[in-house]
Amino acid sequence: MSLPSSTSIEQPQPRVHDVDVITCKAAAVAWGAGQPLVIEQVNVSPPQPMEIRIKVVCTSLCRSDLSAWESQTIFPRIFGHEATGIVESVGEGVTEFTQGDHVLTVFIGECGKCRQCASGCAVKISSLVPLEKVCLLSCGVAAGLGAAWNVADISDGSSVVIFGLGTVGLSVAQGANLRGASQIIGVDTNPEKGEKAKAFGITEFINPNDSKEPIQQVIKHLTGGGADYSFECIGDTGMVTTALQACRDFYSFHLASLLSGVCLKGWGLTVTLGVPKVKPEITAHYGAFLTGRTLKGSLFGGWKPKSDLPSLVEMYTKKEIQVDEYITHNLPFEDVNKAFNLMLEGKCLRCVIHMEN
Structure with missing residues (x-):
């Protein structure tokens, strides 16, 4: 997953290493509306200028994933926007993130410059926060x-x-x-x-x-x-x-x-x-x-991702808001289709899908 970052007056971080295309051993690819997802290998391009590449650790299945899977016409596609992960590499000009940062992925952006941000973004969070829990704050609970x-x-x-x-x-x-x-x-x-x-x-x-x-x-x-x-x-x-x-x-x-x-x-x-x-x-x-x-x-509940989500994460760590209680199922990545079926049958609130190490 590659997402755009924001600019800063700080000096750009050096490239962490010579970044190249990487092959992900497992991605759940949707090839058609309502069809079972197929686990395949996919190539992920290196981050372009002002982009970062993220190793997804966990993603929770969102109702909008289900809606798009059932009714959209744009395929093939890979779902999983409600995710947490670790920055694997950064593109030129990125100052906000470094390799190893823990992040939430968010489907709307906040560049801090334009009146409306249309691109997705990532939000840096503490490495002490459980990624398998706070992924819910990247969409549903926060919304x-x-x-x-x-x-x-x-x-x-x-x-x-x-x-x-x-x-x-x-x-x-x-x-x-x-x-x-x-x-x-x-x-x-x-x-x-x-x-x-x-x-x-x-x-x-x-x-x-x-x-x-x-x-x-x-x-x-x-x-x-x-x-x-x-x-x-x-x-x-x-x-x-x-x-x-x-x-x-x-x-x-x-x-x-x-x-x-x-x-x-x-x-x-x-x-x-x-x-x-x-x-x-x-x-x-x-x-x-x-x-x-x-x-x-x-x-997204009117939140500005970069400005506001860290405060929600802090509220979670202080036990001021409920997050864990929405997680009814935890499944390994190979059971991704089971997660979709559970939501279709109305048997789960949030199912967290754990990626392979």
Whole structure:
């Protein structure tokens, strides 16, 4: 894996050695949508100027990997963006990394210069942090926490509803719980997730298959007019409308203000952060917005990788956030297809795949 680095006023590190193309003994290559991955040898080019080459140690299977594997048309490809590794070599001009550094790989960049960074990047972390755990912070867990803290900015005592209780949804729940939300409702069609979700802050669980009325109406009953915040973490654009309708609107907000005798802050905010497999377009009745609701998108939870991820890693080391608890399976690299099947069957949150030494 080669990723671009950022510049610095420091003097460039010398090339660690004469870098050449290397042959990786094992890579899981996807040759077609839904087809089993094939373990093959691949050649990895040397890092170009301002790039680094990383030896991946662990990668956790992300739901977006599964979505791309099932529905994308660009093949062959190698999945595994939610990874940790060790810098194997550096390209010319790189000052931020040296051979042997431990890093998180991130699918968005932060060069510190342009308004928007489109390339992926790596984030240096302590060599004392377990790579097989913090790989989750390179995507799923960070995305959920950031959606709750940065994008929604959940307030103390608020009500929250989360559609989809995978790793991202449960990370939103953790973030809402740490922000002091008084009611955190989880919605999922998998009944096995109800009890497990409590460990991450879910206070009430709803399975839409068990309800005789629309799920948004159930939520309005539970919250007294709608949730202050709702999160779509499924990757189903049709569910965005449901999430909007489950939010508190101006009228229920105004009534609640009158009944409580205080001026409540704002009204319903919906955040969508799932990656859709099909139908990427969102459709919603204009009335959902006319009544005061807001819809926001979230990419990686609004974090700036290089600036912000080290603080999340530090929170993990201080046991201020949960990460280990999302890991339900650890598998060797040769069982990568088993990991995909476990996620397809809804039997895992995060499966960490350990690369060969």
